[in-house]
Amino acid sequence: MSQAPLVLVDGSSYLYRAFHALPPLTTSKGLPTGAVKGVLNMLKSLRKQYPDSPFAVVFDAKGGTFRDDMYAEYKANRPSMPDDMRVQIEPLHQSVIALGFPLLCVEGVEADDVIGTLARSSAAAARPVVISTGDKDMAQLVDGHITLVNTMTGSSMDVDGVKEKFGVAPEQIIDYLALMGDSSDNIPGVPGIGPKTASGLLVGVNGGLKELYEQLDIVPTLPIRGAKTLPAKLEEHKEMAFLSYQLATIKVDVPLEVGLEDLHLIEPDREKLLELYTLLEFKSWYEEIARDAKRVELKAAAEVAPVQAAAVPETVEVVASAAVEPQYETILDQARFDAWLKKLNDAKLFAFDTETTGLDAHQAQLVGVSFAVQANEAAYIPLTHSYIGVPQQLDRDRVLRALKPLLEDPEKLKVGQHAKFDMNILANCAIGGDPACGINVRGIAFDTMLESYVLNSTATRHDMDSLAKKYLEHDTVSFQDIAGKGAKQLTFDQIPLELAGPYAAEDADVTLRLHLALHEQLAALPSLASVLTDIEMPLVPVLARIERQGALVDADLLGVQSIELGNKMVELERQAYEIAGEQFNLGSPKQLGVILYEKLGLPVLKKTGKGQASTAEEVLAKLAEDDYPLPKVLMQYRSMSKLKSTYTDRLPEQINPRTGRIHTSYHQAVAATGRLSSSDPNLQNIPVRTAEGRRIRQAFVAPKGYKLLAADYSQIELRIMAHLSKDEGLLNAFRDNLDVHTATAAEVFKVELGEVTSDQRRSAKAINFGLIYGMGAQKLGKDIGVDTKTAKAYIDVYFARYPGVREYMERTRAQASDQGYVETLFGRRLYLPDIHSNKPQERAGAERTAINAPMQGTAADIIKKAMVKVDNWLTESALDAKVILQVHDELVVEVREDLMAEVSEKIREYMSSAAQLDVPLLVEVGVGNNWDEAH
Numbered sequence: 001m002s003q004a005p006l007v008l009v010d011g012s013s014y015l016y017r018a019f020h021a022l023p024p025l026t027t028s029k030g031l032p033t034g035a036v037k038g039v040l041n042m043l044k045s046l047r048k049q050y051p052d053s054p055f056a057v058v059f060d061a062k063g064g065t066f067r068d069d070m071y072a073e074y075k076a077n078r079p080s081m082p083d084d085m086r087v088q089i090e091p092l093h094q095s096v097i098a099l100g101f102p103l104l105c106v107e108g109v110e111a112d113d114v115i116g117t118l119a120r121s122s123a124a125a126a127r128p129v130v131i132s133t134g135d136k137d138m139a140q141l142v143d144g145h146i147t148l149v150n151t152m153t154g155s156s157m158d159v160d161g162v163k164e165k166f167g168v169a170p171e172q173i174i175d176y177l178a179l180m181g182d183s184s185d186n187i188p189g190v191p192g193i194g195p196k197t198a199s200g201l202l203v204g205v206n207g208g209l210k211e212l213y214e215q216l217d218i219v220p221t222l223p224i225r226g227a228k229t230l231p232a233k234l235e236e237h238k239e240m241a242f243l244s245y246q247l248a249t250i251k252v253d254v255p256l257e258v259g260l261e262d263l264h265l266i267e268p269d270r271e272k273l274l275e276l277y278t279l280l281e282f283k284s285w286y287e288e289i290a291r292d293a294k295r296v297e298l299k300a301a302a303e304v305a306p307v308q309a310a311a312v313p314e315t316v317e318v319v320a321s322a323a324v325e326p327q328y329e330t331i332l333d334q335a336r337f338d339a340w341l342k343k344l345n346d347a348k349l350f351a352f353d354t355e356t357t358g359l360d361a362h363q364a365q366l367v368g369v370s371f372a373v374q375a376n377e378a379a380y381i382p383l384t385h386s387y388i389g390v391p392q393q394l395d396r397d398r399v400l401r402a403l404k405p406l407l408e409d410p411e412k413l414k415v416g417q418h419a420k421f422d423m424n425i426l427a428n429c430a431i432g433g434d435p436a437c438g439i440n441v442r443g444i445a446f447d448t449m450l451e452s453y454v455l456n457s458t459a460t461r462h463d464m465d466s467l468a469k470k471y472l473e474h475d476t477v478s479f480q481d482i483a484g485k486g487a488k489q490l491t492f493d494q495i496p497l498e499l500a501g502p503y504a505a506e507d508a509d510v511t512l513r514l515h516l517a518l519h520e521q522l523a524a525l526p527s528l529a530s531v532l533t534d535i536e537m538p539l540v541p542v543l544a545r546i547e548r549q550g551a552l553v554d555a556d557l558l559g560v561q562s563i564e565l566g567n568k569m570v571e572l573e574r575q576a577y578e579i580a581g582e583q584f585n586l587g588s589p590k591q592l593g594v595i596l597y598e599k600l601g602l603p604v605l606k607k608t609g610k611g612q613a614s615t616a617e618e619v620l621a622k623l624a625e626d627d628y629p630l631p632k633v634l635m636q637y638r639s640m641s642k643l644k645s646t647y648t649d650r651l652p653e654q655i656n657p658r659t660g661r662i663h664t665s666y667h668q669a670v671a672a673t674g675r676l677s678s679s680d681p682n683l684q685n686i687p688v689r690t691a692e693g694r695r696i697r698q699a700f701v702a703p704k705g706y707k708l709l710a711a712d713y714s715q716i717e718l719r720i721m722a723h724l725s726k727d728e729g730l731l732n733a734f735r736d737n738l739d740v741h742t743a744t745a746a747e748v749f750k751v752e753l754g755e756v757t758s759d760q761r762r763s764a765k766a767i768n769f770g771l772i773y774g775m776g777a778q779k780l781g782k783d784i785g786v787d788t789k790t791a792k793a794y795i796d797v798y799f800a801r802y803p804g805v806r807e808y809m810e811r812t813r814a815q816a817s818d819q820g821y822v823e824t825l826f827g828r829r830l831y832l833p834d835i836h837s838n839k840p841q842e843r844a845g846a847e848r849t850a851i852n853a854p855m856q857g858t859a860a861d862i863i864k865k866a867m868v869k870v871d872n873w874l875t876e877s878a879l880d881a882k883v884i885l886q887v888h889d890e891l892v893v894e895v896r897e898d899l900m901a902e903v904s905e906k907i908r909e910y911m912s913s914a915a916q917l918d919v920p921l922l923v924e925v926g927v928g929n930n931w932d933e934a935h
Helices: 011-021 034-049 066-070 083-098 111-124 136-141 159-166 170-180 195-205 209-214 216-221 227-236 238-248 270-280 283-304 306-311 314-323 334-346 396-408 419-427 448-455 464-472 479-483 497-523 526-549 555-580 589-599 617-625 629-648 691-698 716-725 728-735 740-748 758-772 777-784 788-801 803-819 840-877 897-912
Strands: 006-010 055-058 129-132 146-150 155-157 327-330 349-356 366-374 377-382 413-416 444-447 665-667 677-679 706-713 821-823 829-831 881-887 890-896 923-928
Touching (some): 006 011, 011 083, 034 055, 034 083, 136 159, 170 195, 170 238, 195 209, 209 238, 216 227, 327 497, 334 366, 334 396, 349 497, 366 497, 413 419, 448 497, 497 526, 589 629, 706 897, 740 788, 758 777, 758 840, 821 840, 840 890
Parallel strands (some): 413 444
Antiparallel strands (some): 349 366, 366 377, 706 890, 821 829, 881 890
């Protein structure tokens, strides 16, 4: 039996790489933790990979080394360690030790030298060595016993690998570095010699630096660019080359107080890890240790009293099996399918997933389904794989008919990851070729995407791969791994079952395991669990129905609008040329920069990362505000161009050929505040303040015999502000059904309600909305056309008249700073990662978000609850009316004309009663032949 290798970890290398390569993480109190988590993840992975190996994790010690004495400029050009990295070193060292790894820091030398000494000592005893590093200098240590691995990239390098990568053998690496130098360590090398020249010289003389300088006369004959001038260059810098050789040489004879026999892993110090993970806020790792301790306790109890073992909760058993090798199967015969069908019917909860030919739920075809009933046990049922040589699969329609009662049973609880997609795929699966005969999935009790989103909307992305990495420390097989990339990427039905089966089964298995991990965390936070069960989960089938219903659009009208927008763009282009005095490409930042800043001399407000004057949209917008004519024209041009490319040209292409409608996709787990977003097409961003934007809404039409009803909450965020702040002035304005903007204008401008002018009301509206979005006096002044001092006076008067609003803002800032999050009225948490940032601008932005997020989030929760109420009523009543769109605070419903009065009254009732506030929720309802008319 071969000996387990000694594993030597270059901790300093990974600390730097993790800090710079991974997303920054901070605790609620502002302590940076991203590099710590990155390095610990890598160590945990190595420990699993080499469970029987001795280990050493080696870091650079504080202070200088012998190389600094040798060459004062050594590493002189390396920037000082960032503060955010420095504060992570101590908790990282403590965590490494607590995990049971031997940790070494030796003064006077670098981590490389300690690793080199241990590696050579072990290799001399014929023991294999694995050095985990991302540092190319370590290649000089590679030999028949020593291999390099890069845990971050998954690559490894043996002797042949060194030759392939650098063009020289491991024993020539020092000479190679001496010639080309190393800018990261400020090793000078020979000026003008790069990697190719260095390897060409060493291969040409079949030796190292010493042999090269003994054979300078043959250098001009070598097949190297500029070979004739190299001898003189080498001679001139000979002293520096040999100094570089010494600097690049890793010491392999460092006196160490430990030997190989001391480098064994020990049991983790659980108490210390719990303390550290609390400090670092590594919640999933903390809970993992807590579960391990519980299992140990239960096991001990079972040994003392076996009867008590039967009381171990099922979830503990399932989680405990997470370390078991997964058992996945691909079902190709009826007997195995029948056995799994029984498992699914007997299960209290199971996970399911679909595999399809694409990501458009209304166009893609079903390829197969996968299921899991317990962790690490899952099955994939292929249905329509169609490559040459594919094995015989079970009959598609027969399988779907057998699954239909199970999937449609609301009492059979199910969990999915982004289950809305799977619901729509199965609803459209057309059993027996009948478009009306699909599977109406019910009983979706949990969705892991939404569980993660509700738990913390900003902690991570909520796709399965990201969640598996974060909560299970598991790297899933990616679709690109089995399907390839780019134009040659296979669709799922073309992927061999040997690859497709495990991939699909893993999807179901990981979904179930994620639910078990996330549900446990949510169970400890009742308010968040309520957001999931009372708001997000009931909304899933509602959104699925809205997406399948789709919206009817007039493609011909859009075509006319597209031509008109094109004509307007031509006219704006002509105006731009006239102002500039020459023709130029309006879409070229370089040409535009020359015109704006060099020819017209406009002020440079911002520069790009390359130091060039910016022509970004926010810069042009500011210049346009300052009445510069060309930026004004350019902003109009860009607006027209965006409408044309995004809507009038694109919408007709997005009409589904099967339904004749457009089917947008709604996203519940994107916006941090809980608001829905949409894509393909994005209907949230159609402008309503411009005539062109409103005309696009005119293309969303009602079919013959129907009308569109648009129901919109009036000033909902201001009403929520009144409720949250308890300000008597605002509460009374809404209770008395006053126009709140007129009421504010009367207060600010000190006039009677009946004397408020339209300009004063417009200014008051800007104040009302501006302040809840954190607007300052300077921006407010620009918006309403007054100087900053006057705007500041308006704000002061506003707060004097509405003191509860100021108190709410101060209270919310303090709460955000204290706990790192704010909450909506219904308990949704809105975390603020930058609330303790060292950068004032980031911190101020987080404080503005803290004030506004509870209002935006509560508004989002209210419209979601209203959608569920309205959909439930429409479904139960079976009236000929369907919700076709949701945009911001508005629902758009397609209603048969003779039912309009009944539907209008009920929708107003359900929306206005979706939440109980201290002020009434006002719902404005409009009706028309198209969306613009109805709004």
